[in-house]
Amino acid sequence: xxxxxxxxxxxxxxxxxxxxxxxxxxxxxxxxxxxxxxxxxxxxxxxxxxxxxxxxxxxxxxxxxxxxxxxxxxxxxxxxxxxxxxxxxxxxxxxxxxxxxxxxxxxxxxxxxxxxxxxxxxxxxxxxxxxxxxxxxxxxxxxxxxxxxxxxxxxxxxxxxxxxxxxxxxxxxxxxxxxxxxxxxxxxxxxxxxxxxxxxxxxxxxxxxxxxxxxxxxxxxxxxxxxxxxxxxxxxxxxxxxxxxxxxxxxxxxxxxxxxxxxxxxxxxxxxxxxxxxxxxxxxxxxxxxxxxxxxxxxxxxxxxxxxxxxxxxxxxxxxxxxxxxxxxxxxxxxxxxxxxxxxxxxxxxxxxxxxxxxxxxxxxxxxxxxxxxxxxxxxx
Amino acid sequence: xxxxxxxxxxxxxxxxxxxxxxxxxxxxxxxxxxxxxxxxxxxxxxxxxxxxxxxxxxxxxxxxxxxxxxxxxxxxxxxxxxxxxxxxxxxxxxxxxxxxxxxxxxxxxxxxxxxxxxxxxxxxxxxxxxxxxxxxxxxxxxxxxxxxxxxxxxxxxxxxxxxxxxxxxxxxxxxxxxxxxxxxxxxxxxxxxxxxxxxxxxxxxxxxxxxxxxxxxxxxxxxxxxxxxxxxxxxxxxxxxxxxxxxxxxxxxxxxxxxxxxxxxxxxxxxxxxxxxxxxxxxxxxxxx
Numbered sequence: 297x298x299x300x301x302x303x304x305x306x307x308x309x310x311x312x313x314x315x316x317x318x319x320x321x322x323x324x325x326x327x328x329x330x331x332x333x334x335x336x337x338x339x340x341x342x343x344x345x346x347x348x349x350x351x352x353x354x355x356x357x358x359x360x361x362x363x364x365x366x367x368x369x370x371x372x373x374x375x376x377x378x379x380x381x382x383x384x385x386x387x388x389x390x391x392x393x394x395x396x397x398x399x400x401x402x403x404x405x406x407x408x409x410x411x412x413x414x415x416x417x418x419x420x421x422x423x424x425x426x427x428x429x430x431x432x433x434x435x436x437x438x439x440x441x442x443x444x445x446x447x448x449x450x451x452x453x454x455x456x457x458x459x460x461x462x463x464x465x466x467x468x469x470x471x472x473x474x475x476x477x478x479x480x481x482x483x484x485x486x487x488x489x490x491x492x493x494x495x496x497x498x499x500x501x502x503x504x505x506x507x508x509x510x511x512x513x514x515x516x517x518x519x520x521x522x523x524x525x526x527x528x529x530x531x532x533x534x535x536x537x538x539x540x541x542x543x544x545x546x547x548x549x550x551x552x553x554x555x556x557x558x559x560x561x562x563x564x565x566x567x568x569x570x571x572x573x574x575x576x577x578x579x580x581x582x583x584x585x586x587x588x589x590x591x592x593x594x595x596x597x598x599x600x601x602x603x604x605x606x607x608x609x610x611x612x613x614x615x616x617x618x619x620x621x622x623x624x625x626x627x628x629x630x631x632x633x634x635x636x637x638x639x640x641x642x643x644x645x646x647x648x649x650x651x652x653x654x655x656x657x658x659x660x661x662x663x664x665x666x667x668x669x670x671x672x673x674x675x676x677x
Numbered sequence: 678x679x680x681x682x683x684x685x686x687x688x689x690x691x692x693x694x695x696x697x698x699x700x701x702x703x704x705x706x707x708x709x710x711x712x713x714x715x716x717x718x719x720x721x722x723x724x725x726x727x728x729x730x731x732x733x734x735x736x737x738x739x740x741x742x743x744x745x746x747x748x749x750x751x752x753x754x755x756x757x758x759x760x761x762x763x764x765x766x767x768x769x770x771x772x773x774x775x776x777x778x779x780x781x782x783x784x785x786x787x788x789x790x791x792x793x794x795x796x797x798x799x800x801x802x803x804x805x806x807x808x809x810x811x812x813x814x815x816x817x818x819x820x821x822x823x824x825x826x827x828x829x830x831x832x833x834x835x836x837x838x839x840x841x842x843x844x845x846x847x848x849x850x851x852x853x854x855x856x857x858x859x860x861x862x863x864x865x866x867x868x869x870x871x872x873x874x875x876x877x878x879x880x881x882x883x884x885x886x887x888x889x890x891x892x893x894x895x896x897x898x899x900x901x902x903x904x905x906x907x908x909x910x911x912x913x914x915x916x917x918x919x920x921x922x923x924x925x926x927x928x929x930x931x932x933x934x935x936x937x938x939x940x941x942x943x944x945x946x947x948x949x950x951x952x953x954x955x956x957x958x959x960x961x962x963x964x965x966x
Contacts (some may be wrong), residue, residue: 402780404860404890404927407787422932439784480779509779509926513754539924543916554858554924555832555887558913559955562937565916566954574917576924607834607841609803609817639817639837660838661956 297506298345299520302385304502307479311471313486314498318387324368330386331364337389340367345525346377347420354381357389382524390500395488396455397421398465400437400472402482402507408436409476411443411469413451417488443473455489464497465489479517480510529592536588538577545570546600546671548593548631550586552577552611560605560664569668572599577611586619587626594627601632603667605660608639617645621652632670636663679807680827680852680872680879681770681796686811687744689735689768690715691751691759693725697774698750701815702729705748708818710811714738735759735766746770748804748813756800757782764793771863772813773799780926783861790863797863801926803833803855816840816853824849826962827873829866830885831858831892831925835913838955839883846959851879858925860889866896874904881907881966883958884949886940888914889928893940897947907965909950909958912937 302320309315317334320343321327331338342354349355354376358364364386374381395418403410414432416424425432433454437443448469452462468489476484483505490500511518523531533540539554543561547569551557554576561571573593577585593599606616616637624633635656637645642658649656657663688705692698693715702725706712714732715725721733732738735747747763749756749772756775763771764786771790778800790797798805804814808821815833820841828843828850830836836855843850854869856862866884873879882904886893893912900908915937917923919930930936944951950961 402784402860404892407861408784409781438788439781440788477781480781482780507780507926508922509753509777510781513779541918541921541923543918551834553832553834554928555830555835555885555913556838558887558915558917558923558928559835559838559911561917562913562915563954571916574921574923607837609834609837610815611834638841639820661954 297508297511297517297521299504299506300343300345300383300522301341301502302343303520304484304504305499307475307504308471308486308499308502311475313468313471314496315502316387316390316498316500318385320383320385321368322372322383324365324372327368327384327386328361328365331358331361334386334388338364339387339389340364340371341385341387342371342374342376342381343383343385344376344379344381346379349376352376379525390490390498391493392490393493394491396491397424397487398469398472398489399483399485399487400476400481403436406436408438411435411437411451413454415455421487437473439477442477443470461491461495461497468497468499475504479504480507480514481505482507529595533575533592536585536592538575538585538589538592540592541574542596543571543573545572546598547667548572548596548599548602549605550575550577550589550593550602551605552607556605556607560603560660563660563664564603564668567665567668569671572596583615583619583622586616587623590620590623591627594629594631599631601634601667601671602629603663604633604635604637605663606637606639608637608641611639612641613637613639613645614641614648617648620654621648634663634667634670636660679810680854680869680876681805682746682807682811682813682852684810686746686813687711687713687742688813689713689738689742689744689747691735691747691749691763693717693729693731694720695750699725701750704818705812708812710813713742713744735762735768739766739768744768746772746813748772748774750774753777753779757786760786760797761789764790764795769795771795771797772802772804773797774802774804774814775799776801778859780859780861783859787861787863798854799857799859799862801859802857802862803836805852805854807852808850814855816855820844821853822849824851825878825880826850827869827876827879827882828853829869829873829882830855831887831927832885832913835885835955839885839911839958842956842959843883848959848962851876858887858927860927866892867899870896870899870904870908874906879906881909881962883962884908884910886910886912887925887928888912888917888923888930888937888940889925889935891935894943897943897949900949901947907950907962909952909961909965910944911952911955911958912940912944
């Protein structure tokens with residue numbers, strides 16, 4: 297789960313990371329009031345779950361409250377990578393002598409959180425890694441022992457020569473690590489970590505990604521979720537315990553299991569179609585899940601055909617068949633449907649579908665081909 | 678011969694009285710798996726289905742049965758503790774079925790299990806089956822048949838799909854292993870490939886990977902350097918958008934790395950047959966055996 301910059305800053309501030317003040321606003325008028333209160337130049341920053349905000353015009357300096365209001369009007373009308381900007385963070389502009397990068401990422405290869413620090417901050421760290429890898433120090437941390445003081449100090453010495461600054465940086469490393477572990481993060485990043493002309497070290501931007509699997513353990517973090525910043529159909533799916541990702545195509549897919557769901561989308565593409573979504577109804581499906589899945593798929597106007605691909609293991613195919621029948625009785629379908637079922641209770645499922653006027657096949661390849669044809673305006677069988 | 682489990686495998690079920698644990702224990706017993714004990718704290722002394730003794734701790738279950746394998750069905754927030762408990766009690770093969778285990782928990786479990794000299798499979802995996810001998814986990818027994826194809830996969834139902842087609846084409850399996858869809862897991866592709874290469878019963882390998890991470894690329898390098906047996910592979914997620922987690926916690930393209938295209942290229946470079954569709958395994962394997 298992504299959280300906004302202002303939320304990540306709040307968490308890090310509470311752990312003792314020095315962060316300049318800031319306030320969130322959702323109207324230009326509020327922005328003007330906040331800018332007046334700070335006095336001097338402010339930065340207005342779009343709060344949206346997308347990288348490249350600066351390049352997209354989502355981060356602007358404003359010298360006066362009137363100018364702050366003006367830039368906020370523009371930013372609050374932006375869509376960045378398809379997502380609407382609904383909130384901005386207003387913060388006093390800082391004088392910058394030097395920018396560094398500090399981040400922790402949960403690394404699959406070493407199976408540990410890995411610290412990454414670089415004196416070349418303020419820009420995309422992937423770019424630094426590619427062009428000047430010698431400017432990055434990577435340090436894996438054994439979570440059974442945690443970040444040791446000598447490690448924090450080594451990270452600090454990679455960024456600064458002055459011992460006072462190294463100590464300040466090491467303290468920030470400890471705070472960042474504590475926040476990372478306490479909040480079940482898969483990523484926590486300060487970019488840039490700035491040195492001011494007065495020699496203070498402060499975090500000007502922060503990003504945190506929380507492992508979805510941690511949310512049951514941290515209900516307070518689940519509350520940080522900003523549903524207005526997400527695709528509405530994805531919010532609906534999550535509330536129904538379905539994994540759903542909206543895509544641009546026209547074949548709506550309902551599948552059990554993530555691997556099979558991806559393979560089904562790939563096969564749609566293989567036969568010249570475009571999948572409208574990824575949707576995994578999960579293992580122990582009940583008819584209710586199928587009803588919700590169909591509701592979500594049919595609410596997308598670009599869907600021209602619906603494809604069910606169910607391999608019954610733990611999933612009972614008769615549950616799925618009952619779900620299809622119930623859902624289509626409540627809301628008759630306006631687009632053709634192709635059903636592929638095989639596995640647990642297949643005979644019962646086929647009978648239920650037949651009695652209710654549906655035909656189903658047990659062959660994945662055939663079903664996918666058919667769904668692609670139908671989405672392209674082919675005749676229903 | 679087979680890989681990781683066979684007729685002689687003795688199994689402890691952790692979470693045997695839970696909804697999933699009890700359902701799948703019955704299925705495993707029916708398949709012929711030697712379930713020697715169950716563990717549910719507070720239910721020690723009872724019997725599961727009138728036959729399997731239940732213990733409060735894995736240590737007690739081990740003292741009474743000396744099992745070599747445990748399978749874990751406990752809820753996500755308790756699963757890491759269950760893995761640590763099994764390793765600490767001396768279990769040598771730990772199969773964690775549970776989906777949704779916090780990834781940071783696994784950063785503590787992985788090195789501990791390794792130091793104890795145990796093998797971990799999963800979490801978030803369907804387990805494994807040696808057809809006709811034993812199954813540990815949730816793979817449906819009736820879609821498998823004994824034979825000589827080794828199957829290894831990051832997915833559950835996609836594995837069933839491929840195994841089902843192999844079985845229908847008369848191509849039985851030596852062992853089918855689901856390594857799971859999480860970013861940090863125990864047994865990886867290379868562990869399974871090495872085991873299949875060493876197993877005299879296995880004649881060829883079917884491997885199903887997906888987007889995210891570099892496990893498949895490393896597996897391809899291993900195949901090129903160390904394997905004589907033919908391997909056919911498939912990568913799911915060719916149409917997945919970058920930056921989105923496709924169901925499995927580990928199925929995510931980060932930046933420009935972990936794409937299907939780079940994995941397929943690695944397969945081709947290593948001489949692995951590339952299945953464009955799940956249906957292509959049968960023909961590609963036949964052509965290589």
